[in-house]
Amino acid sequence: MLTAITVVIMAAALAVGLCANQLRRRRHAADGSDDEEASVSDLISPLETLAVLLVAFVIVVAAESYGAAGSAVGAEAHRLDQLYEVADYAPEPQRERLQGAAVCYARAIMTYEWPAMVDEGRKAPEASVWSTDFRRHFKDLARKDANTFQLLVETDDDRSVARQTRLSEAMPAIPSVVYWFMVLSLAATVGAFAFGLPRQRGPSHLVLLVVLAGLFTGSLLLIEDIDRPFSGQIAITSEAMADTAADIGEDFTHDHPGRPLPCDAQGVRTRAAV
Template sequence: MLTVVTIAAMAAALAIGLAANHYQRRRASGDADEEKAPVSDLISPLETLAVLLVAFVIVVAAESFGAAGQAVGAEAHRVDQLYEVADYAPQPQRERIQGDAVCYARAILAYEWPQMDSSGEKAPEVSVWSSDFRRHFKELARTDDGTLDLLVDADDQRSVARQTRLAEAAPAIPPIVYWFMVVALAATIGAFAFGLPSNRGPSHIALLLVLAALFTGSLLLIADIDRPFSGQIHISASTMEETAADIAEDFTHDHPDHPLPCDLQGRRTAPP
């Protein structure tokens, strides 16, 4: 209903405006001194709309890109924190939680990261290890270990960061907003071209081409940073890669006689 009313109102306003313009032109047809609104006056509102729209969309896209980067860093930090805090837990939970932390980081890189540019959904290969964390926490709860609260807090923040990372993988700008912006910018360029003076020179054409290039570049930039994990300007997995390598090295040093419960891709190789 709202859509129908809006379309009807705009159509009615257009029809009334055209009818009034036609009536005014008929009355002033014989007047040689008739004043006409310059094209620049008609372009100005369209230009203002286009600039404000681009500024707003760039801010939204940039905020989403920044939030995605912060979530990636926070998740890697919490995984590392889980490993370090588990060092104060008793055996066998200490080794199990630390091994799960390494496998979780590896599974993120092997399974969840590659699919974020398409679906942004959780990978079950990663969720296996996050479920293992909670199982080990329940075992620690029976012993009333003092590190449990620290581990639960770190795991909760890890989960929040993972959810944020996955959520920010999806475009923050709705398609209808992006295409409306495209139309507005295209109309603005068309209006500027339409309003070129009759005695235009090369400088007018050059400036128009520069303006068109800047508007096009703005659209491409917005489309790119709105895909924070798959665009040309993208967030890399280097932070998680460094964490995975670091805690895997620590595990080898802390538990030299025990292999990790997973392979290099984070697939489980030992029974839970």
């Protein structure tokens, strides 16, 4: 919907500008002076500067948000894998419980939290169940192995920060009012360029104007796309977490042969594990 409105506004600005230019040509057909055209050009220049600076600023903000979202996804998957590995140094039964919870957390993120994040920007309680389990097992471990406990707490804290960053970056970083102000500024710029075309214009003027309108429209669509990092044409995927889920799932099978995970394939706690 946002994409369609953006394209319509830019196309309408181009059409209105060309129509206004045509009316101006007819009105001043008998006047050979260029005073009016020079005046129009003087007015367009600051408008062009405002539009370009605004687009550059918004692209930087959107790109930073997109980069932060990608880094958070990778960091969360890496810290979860690290948590599983550090848990190898914990005594039983905390070792098996922590590693099983890590596998289930990854599965719940993939099945429940990723879709909820993309659609609504919220966390999923199905995944939070397992992060709560981490802390519960940490308390049991604190009385047995203080060194491993400290390492696990630090790793889990990094995982939690990465998760919160991922969730926060899922929401648009650019306020709607800023985006639409930018759209109107670019639309006004395109319309002004169209209106200010010289009376003795050639095909090259129209071609360059259409190219300019296309570039402005493409910039707006690019900003809209990267401002929603987990959806769109260049969306950040859940591949990092999927790889971690598969990796630690295989490790659990190898490390605890014959022992079932406390959850099913979707990360939902099984009755036997309650």
